[in-house]
Amino acid sequence: GESVGLHLPTLSVQEGDNSIINCAYSNSASDYFIWYKQESGKGPQFIIDIRSNMDKRQGQRVTVLLNKTVKHLSLQIAATQPGDSAVYFCAETGMDTGRRALTFGSGTRLQVQP
Amino acid sequence: EPEVTQTPSHQVTQMGQEVILRCVPISNHLYFYWYRQILGQKVEFLVSFYNNEISEKSEIFDDQFSVERPDGSNFTLKIRSTKLEDSAMYFCASSESVDARDEQYFGPGTRLTVT
Numbered sequence: 638g639e640s641v642g643l644h645l646p647t648l649s650v651q652e653g654d655n656s657i658i659n660c661a662y663s664n665s666a667s668d669y670f671i672w673y674k675q676e677s678g679k680g681p682q683f684i685i686d687i688r689s690n691m692d693k694r695q696g697q698r699v700t701v702l703l704n705k706t707v708k709h710l711s712l713q714i715a716a717t718q719p720g721d722s723a724v725y726f727c728a729e730t731g732m733d734t735g736r737r738a739l740t741f742g743s744g745t746r747l748q749v750q751p
Numbered sequence: 752e753p754e755v756t757q758t759p760s761h762q763v764t765q766m767g768q769e770v771i772l773r774c775v776p777i778s779n780h781l782y783f784y785w786y787r788q789i790l791g792q793k794v795e796f797l798v799s800f801y802n803n804e805i806s807e808k809s810e811i812f813d814d815q816f817s818v819e820r821p822d823g824s825n826f827t828l829k830i831r832s833t834k835l836e837d838s839a840m841y842f843c844a845s846s847e848s849v850d851a852r853d854e855q856y857f858g859p860g861t862r863l864t865v866t
Contacts, residue, residue: 731851737782737806739848740796741793744793
């Protein structure tokens, strides 16, 4: 499940700090957004989702913010831990159109320094 | 916890050969998907499958590709005549129902190398 590329943006944070990972999407018709985490050698793992009728959703240590005006999505991870080190992808789909195919963003590598 | 499994983990094949990638979705799931990820690039949707037929497919999923659910547990992706550019990680996913909000659970992937 390696998604590393020389051109993959990297965010490096200290353990215990908060992390913010950003994503821009292009399809105005998308109305359902998901953040996935991909660890080395594994497939994408669901973290949190948000529908377009919301602008914020909180989970355990994670918050997703959606700004439909500028088509921007962010993932905030509180008190980042070494186990959070992975590549993070946003994904979008058009739930109300019945579309289920996910369109993934290009990913951000999060490196947590102990 | 139930999980999607895929075999093999790594497949090496020569250009022009046929390959079949295998997936066992989570047992009570109804919707199945294939995605691929070329090294260093985004995860890309290939095809979704429901009720024994293709539900959606992308432009990547051309006549060289086919999917099948040969029995009650396996879901396969066949590439008829592999090309160098088919080299990628191939991920199978499944979701529980027809609700588009249902989480898609991904398998660990099969790395396909075409030489």
